[in-house]
Amino acid sequence: MKWARRVSLCVLTTLAVTGTAAAQAPQVRMKWQDFVAGPDGAKRLASLTIAIKKMKSLDASPQTSADYRRSWQYWANIHGYYGSTSPDGTVEQQVSYLKKHGMSRYVSDYQGISDQTAPDAIAKTVWATCQHSGGPGQQALNFFGWHRMYLYYFERVLRWASGDDTLRLPYWDYTDPTQLALPAEFRQASAVVYDAKRSPTMNAGTSSLRSGSTNVNALLKGTDYFRYESGIEEGVHGYVHCTVGPTCPVAHMGDVPLAGNDPVFYHHHANIDRLWACWQNLHGTPKGAWQDQKFSFVDETGTLQTKPVSFVVDASTLGYAYDNATSCSRPSTTLVAAAPHGAAEGARALVHKSSAVRITKPQTVVDLDIPPARLGAAVGDLDRAAPVELVLRDVTAASHPGVLFDVFLAKKGSPEAREHVGTISWFGAFRHHGTSGPVKKTLTYDVTEALRALGGADLSGAGLTVIVEATEGRDSSDPAAAAASRTSAAAAFRAEAKLSIGAIELQAAPMPPK
Ligand SMILES: [Cu+2]
Secondary structure, X not given: OHHHHXXXXXXXXXXXXXXXXXXXXXXXXXXXXXXXXXXXXXXXXXXXXXXXXXXHHOOOOOOOOHHHHOOHHHHHHHHOOOOOOOOXXXXXXXXXXXXXOOOHHHHHHHOOOOOOOOOOHHHHHHOOOOOOOOOOOOOOOOHHHHHHHHHHHHHHHHHHHHOOOOXXXXXXXXXXXXXXXXXXXXXXXXXXXXXXXXXXXXXXXXXXXXXXXOOOHHHHHOOXXXXXXXXXXXXXXXXXXXXXXXXXXXOOOOOOOOHHHOOHXXXXXXXXXXXXXXXXXXXXXXXXXXXXXXXXXXXXXXXXXXXXXXXXXXXXXXXXXXXXXXXXXXXXXXXXXXXXXXXXXXXXXXXXXXXXXXXXXXXXXXXXXXXXXXXXXXXOOOOOOOOOEEEEEEEEEOOOOOOEEEEEEEEOOEEEEEEXXXXXXXXXXXXXXXXXXXXXXXXXXXXXXXXXXXXXXXXXXXXXXXXXXXXXXXXXXXXXXXXXXXXXXXXXXXXXXXXXXXXXXXXXXXXXXX
């Protein structure tokens, strides 16, 4: 009898929750600039503001209450937190890591941040569970799946807190090169979406993300799901964390255990989630045991929810759809014949592979020794369907190198006329959930446009140079500020980190026989 009663209660609860979900008609997750536009935009922003204020007001709730599980702090802690019960260690340990690795100037960013203790079994289950790769020898561990489920339950709490059933998370559309600055609303010190623990120049609007660092065109063409997942995570995802935060691993956005404290985190991750949806629309979703992995969150009633990744694979069942998840590539500057689906992956051939490159100075210049005929075949016809790609294989370092690194391509002998192709960043790379140690990653950049800008076919006589240079990762329109930023990046470079690149490769589609 007792058992039967429990079962029927359980069924009732399930029905109630399903009923709530069914009542939520799918709504659009919009790009931020549309979300805030016009009179309707003012209403949407008002809803979001009410929701965040409400969640922040619950930070002081009794720690085992449902209200605390709906608080801003609680949701940040689900991503990560510092304290003796955390796999990320304590604030004190983080501060001593910074001091030990030449980053003492960032210690002041930890003022006002205190250790926390998971108050009950639910918090112990869900706190500090974010999935990122980056530990020694680890592949991406359901980075997309965990973060989609996180945003899904976070969005439900937002709706509860706003009282607005139509509220959906807007995304920061920085893959569009016109949206590289932090949107204005995030820069107003009085706004609830403002956070003082960011890069001061990003918050002032005097610096922005770099166009070449947010270009995902090359990745979108790849047909291997796990390669795409780690390419997005290690590429644009980590880059945005490390440039919105002062750097990595520094509070808030640059430091995994604290990143979820900054409101822009959720709009950054909505774009990352959209980039997953973009890839799913192009290539489908592979089946596999990865979809069986289960993760736990809390819902808007403060109830523990445990679901397999398969629960979030089809976003249309989760009550939202992106305004654009079908044409996510950046338009090329010239008309390029469309690549047939899946052709790009197999059609590339290795043009050149360098020997290992040690990064011992803030700037390293590597001439790629490619015979002119071979280089000419690779860059002679850039209007071919498949892109030309630069691959940095097995980038490794023993400890944090202190800075990010820009990657440029140049014509051999003319290094000043260089083209930016991407940025290497270190979000969660050296310390993550208790693991610490060397990092190893492979980065792929679409360099078709860079080669075109450098002269295309004319390059074959001169040769190609790759430049790897310490950077803070941001663009500045003010030349003096840009120069100051370069100087401080060079000063922050740590040769002790023993950064190296296993090989630099150039890959291109084979030229059709003439
Ligand atoms: Cu993230």
